[in-house]
Amino acid sequence: MDLFLEQLFNGLAIGAIYALITLGLALVYGILGVLHVAHAGVYTIGAYVGYGVFAATGNLALAFAVSMAFCALCGIAIERLVYAPLMKYPPYVPLISSIALFMAVEEVCRLVAGPYVLSFSTNLPFPALSFAGVRFSPNLVGVYVISGTIFFLLWFLTTKTETGLALRATAMDAPIASSVGINSALAVDTAFALGSAIAAVAGILVGIYYNEVHPDMGAMPAYKSLALIVVGGLGSVEGAVAASLLLGVAETLLIGFAAIPLPRDALAFIAMIVVLMWRPTGLFGTRS
Secondary structure, eight states: OHHHHHHHHHHHHHHHHHHHHHHHHHHHHHHHOOOOTTHHHHHHHHHHHHHHHHHHHOOHHHHHHHHHHHHHHHHHHHIIIIIGGGTTSOTHHHHHHHHHHHHHHHHHHHHHHOSSOBOOOOOOSOOOEEETTEEEOHHHHHHHHHHHHHHHHHHHHHHHSHHHHHHHHHHHOHHHHHHTTOOHHHHHHHHHHHHHHHHHHHHHHHHHHTTOBOTTTTHHHHHHHHHHHHHHOTTOHHHHHHHHHHHHHHIIIIIIISOOSSOGGGHHHHHHHHHHHHOTTOSSOOOO
16 A cells, blocks of 8 residues: 555646646647647756756755756747747648757757766755655655646635736637737736746756756657547646646556556557547546
């Protein structure tokens, strides 16, 4: 039983990290209708910037702050320089550009930082805890606390503030939102900045949790997160979080605990196929 609970809590932590990565895609798709594959590149940049700042200063809080700010600016730059000029073309054009940009980011990281796996050897500043016979390491506790705080703040921002109202209105109909005085361009920038800053947090957490940062670390999240936003419902933030948590638990329990002979990374795509057959709009998507 203790092993089951340990795997369950580990799965929730992995799912929380998936959710942090996937949130940015859900925000961008909800407001712009673009499958933002390059978001995984921003996640990789966040990990490298966080690692570099921590290696130089030893200050983990500063590493998070600098990485989040830098990635937020990267997100806004991607929207303005890459997506905005391409929105007049069919949807596959910005998608192809996004994939190309992601691949370019991987190569730039490889050229600048080297093709090596860097060790992000530190612990998050949280105490170790025990519950129901299961020991929670400082990093595991940190993942729970940090991701839970971000989920709450994002929920509050999007549902209880004027900024959230602008985001939701722009996602529903940007021209109408603009006609009633909402700055749709600012709302789009805000969505990219928020999603990219959260991706930076995810990159640092993954680097610390697995003690590694490398140029290819965004490859699987790039495609797994696309499957997750489809499962949760395209553009649904709640769906992205729910699907990510479910996947993290399923991967850990089915592959790690029950030892089902399936590739771990295949579960997201199996889930996507099953959900699309049952509910084409996703778990939290609205039927048209």
